[in-house]
Amino acid sequence: MATEALEAIHEVARRHKMTYDEYRILKDWLISVGEDGEWPLFLDVWLEHVIEDINTSHRTGNKGTIEGPYYVPDAPEMGSHAKISMREDEKGESLRFQGQVRSTDGTPLGGAKVELWHADADGFYSQYAPGLPEWNLRGTFTADEEGRFQIDTLLPAPYQIPTDGACGKLIAAAGWHAWRPAHLHLKVGSQGHEQLTAQLYFPGDPHNEDDIASAVKPELVLDPKTVDGIDGKVVDYDFVLDPLS
Numbered sequence: 001m002a003t004e005a006l007e008a009i010h011e012v013a014r015r016h017k018m019t020y021d022e023y024r025i026l027k028d029w030l031i032s033v034g035e036d037g038e039w040p041l042f043l044d045v046w047l048e049h050v051i052e053d054i055n056t057s058h059r060t061g062n063k064g065t066i067e068g069p070y071y072v073p074d075a076p077e078m079g080s081h082a083k084i085s086m087r088e089d090e091k092g093e094s095l096r097f098q099g100q101v102r103s104t105d106g107t108p109l110g111g112a113k114v115e116l117w118h119a120d121a122d123g124f125y126s127q128y129a130p131g132l133p134e135w136n137l138r139g140t141f142t143a144d145e146e147g148r149f150q151i152d153t154l155l156p157a158p159y160q161i162p163t164d165g166a167c168g169k170l171i172a173a174a175g176w177h178a179w180r181p182a183h184l185h186l187k188v189g190s191q192g193h194e195q196l197t198a199q200l201y202f203p204g205d206p207h208n209e210d211d212i213a214s215a216v217k218p219e220l221v222l223d224p225k226t227v228d229g230i231d232g233k234v235v236d237y238d239f240v241l242d243p244l245s
């Protein structure tokens with residue numbers, strides 16, 4: 001695979017008759033990706049979606065998508081019906097996210113782990129942006145005996161991936177934008193089943209069509225509703241996990 005990857009780069013260099021000036025710019029830029037600590041960002045934004053696609057195409061349960069660079073394992077356990085950790089004055093509209101975890105044969109998966117993490121209203125993730133409480137807008141929820149969960153959180157905001165480092169220079173040079181549509185990140189797991197890594201999106205977000213990370217799929221767009229007596233929006237979404245083969 002390494003030989004083929006290099007040959008693919010050689011082919012592009014030959015096709016575009018890459019000059020020494022361009023080679024030096026490329027070399028400096030590749031070095032700066034490391035110096036800026038942006039290799040995880042670069043790979044998760046521009047390569048992970050293909051790897052995810054290759055490795056989950058056999059599944060008959062729910063579609064997933066990329067994990068991205070902002071996952072932190074072992075977020076605090078919250079129970080099955082709970083509010084995610086947030087600041088007293090956390091900005092954003094309330095969102096109740098609820099559903100059931102099942103196996104592909106319909107069996108409810110009691111005790112399934114639902115890990116949720118998302119950006120705040122300013123587009124920042126705890127543990128990656130300064131000044132946020134350690135586990136802000138992150139939690140592990142354990143489905144009840146019927147596989148059900150109900151999580152009170154807030155509607156996340158769309159955000160731009162960081163543009164002040166090497167990835168931002170690439171975006172500017174290529175004439176792209178840096179936006180990701182608003183999304184919830186999830187990992188859902190249950191014994192004897194493949195873990196599902198997903199992101200869920202919201203209808204009407206202009207960047208659902210041109211996500212910089214190419215991670216949106218139609219099956220992952222939620223349908224939030226307004227329900228009498230409940231503040232903000234409510235959304236139902238079930239997870240169907242594939243048994244391990």
Ligand SMILES: [Fe+2]
Pocket residue numbers: 068070119180183185
């Ligand atoms: Fe994200």
